[in-house]
Amino acid sequence: MSARTERKKVAAIITEYRQDSHAEVIIGRLLGMFDYTSQIDVVSLYLDQVPANDTGMALAQERGIPVYGSILDAIAAPHVGSPIHGVLLIGEHGDYPWNEKRQKMYPRRYFFEETFRALDLLELNVPIFNDKHLSFCMQDAEWIYSELKERGLPFLGGSSIPHTPQVPAYSPEKLNQVxxxxxxxxxxxxxxxxxxxxxxxxxxxxxxxxxxxxxxVQTLEGRSVWAAMDRGEVPEDLMMQALGSLRDVLPGHPRDHVDVPVLFIITYTDGLKGYVLQLQRFIREWGLAFREGNGEMTAARCESGMGRPYSHFEKLTQLIEQMVLTGRSPVCAERTFLTTGMINLGMESLFLGRKIESPQLCSISYPN
Incomplete structure (x- = not known):
């Protein structure tokens, strides 16, 4: 048996494949681009859309990878002659409609439905990776999460950014009493x-x-963000600490530069408060600051890289490979379900203009 046939094989289910798409910077790495040495093989593709600037079709032809017309066929991969070992769902980018809550309606539930159907027909139980959150629709997200748990499938989802190094580095123990x-x-x-x-x-x-x-979850937009900060309801000192950890920040206060800031306010069941402030193009990377129980503040930026080939996707690709190779995910599905709920309820709060209670999230618990 050759070294190649001994390698784990995966099918990639993609909305669109073009330059700088998530498909390119993840699947491209698995195909040896960006000086990446892959440990697994992409053996089949499904492309939901093929835009004028598509690069996936030509790359697949060049590498001898079939592009199938259905998700079932891509997962079955009949040309391989043996079962695949994982499914990668990359439902990001493409020409899809927006709903009234300003959410792009990617076909992520459809991707999961067809994947589950294929796995059932083929009698497979393999790891699934899903790029970013589960769905723009909370009911669909709940269904996907329950199916993943019921089936006991290894699952990795979410963002690439939390996996980046924090600069300066700090001990996770500092977050014990955050x-x-x-x-x-x-x-x-x-x-x-x-x-x-x-x-x-x-x-x-x-x-x-x-x-x-x-x-x-509560979302504020525009002047209401700064008004809440002026009333002392939002910790301005933590915001400034987080901004101070970043590179290439414009001088002055963000209120002098950002016309329509958006602030997500998350209240945890144990009293922890979380804030995520969207500052449009005022910054070009992510940073955080936190306050411990003794009042001490710590700040760091997420070392995500500021241009092509988007180094933060390298660590994510490594984690995908780790899951496929070991059958174990480095991140539990509960985190992805929780963050899916947070962004969905945050967009609903923005649409309705009020705080949203989250009964479906208040009992989601998992160890660190």
Whole structure:
């Protein structure tokens, strides 16, 4: 048996494949691009959309990888002659509609439905990776999460940003008695806001006793953000500490530069408060600051890289490979379900203009 046939094989289910898409910077690495040495083989593709700037079709042809017309066929991969060992769902980018809550309606539930159907028909139980959150629809996210748990499938989801090095590095023990966490984020409210929420949760789950759930989510936009800060309801000192950890920040206060800031306020069941502030193009990376029980503040930036080839995807790709090779995920599904709920309820709060209670999230717990 050759070394190649002994390697683990995966199918990639993708919304669109073009330059700088998540598909390119993840699947591309698995195909040896960006000076990456892959430990697993991508043996089949499904492309939901093929835009004019598509690069996936030509790359697949060049590498001899079939592009199938259905998710079932891509997972069955009949040309391989043996079962695959994992499924990668990359439902990010593409020409999809937006709903009234400013959420892009990616077909992530459809991807999961067809994947589960394929696994059932093929009698497979293999790891699944899902890029970013589970769904824009909370009911769909709950269904996906329950199916993953019921089936006992190894699962890795979420953002690439929490896996980046923190600069300067700090001991996770500093988060044992954390009282407040403030994350500064940028660009799209939902798309990049989710990255910020994942940075928040990756820090929050380090507190003593692990995660205990979310009580409520509230989103403020525009002048109401600065008004809440002026009233002392939002910790301005933590925001400034987080900003101070970043590179290439414009001088002055963000209120002097950002026309429409968006602030997610997360209240945990144990009283921890989390804040994720979207600052459009005022910054170009993510940072956080937190306050311990003794009042001490710590701040760091997420070393995500500031351009192509987007180094933060290298660690994520390594974690995907680790899961496929070992059958164990380095991150529990509960984190992805929780952050999915946080961004979805955050967008609903923004749409409705009020705080949203979160009964479906208040009992989600897991150890650190």
């Amino acid at each position: 009282q407040e966490i403030f994350v500064v984020s940028w660009l799209g409210t939902e798309s990049y806001g989710f990255h910020g929420i994942e940075v928040l949760q990756a820090a929050a789950e380090q507190r003593a006793g692990g995660e205990t759930g979310i009580r409520s």
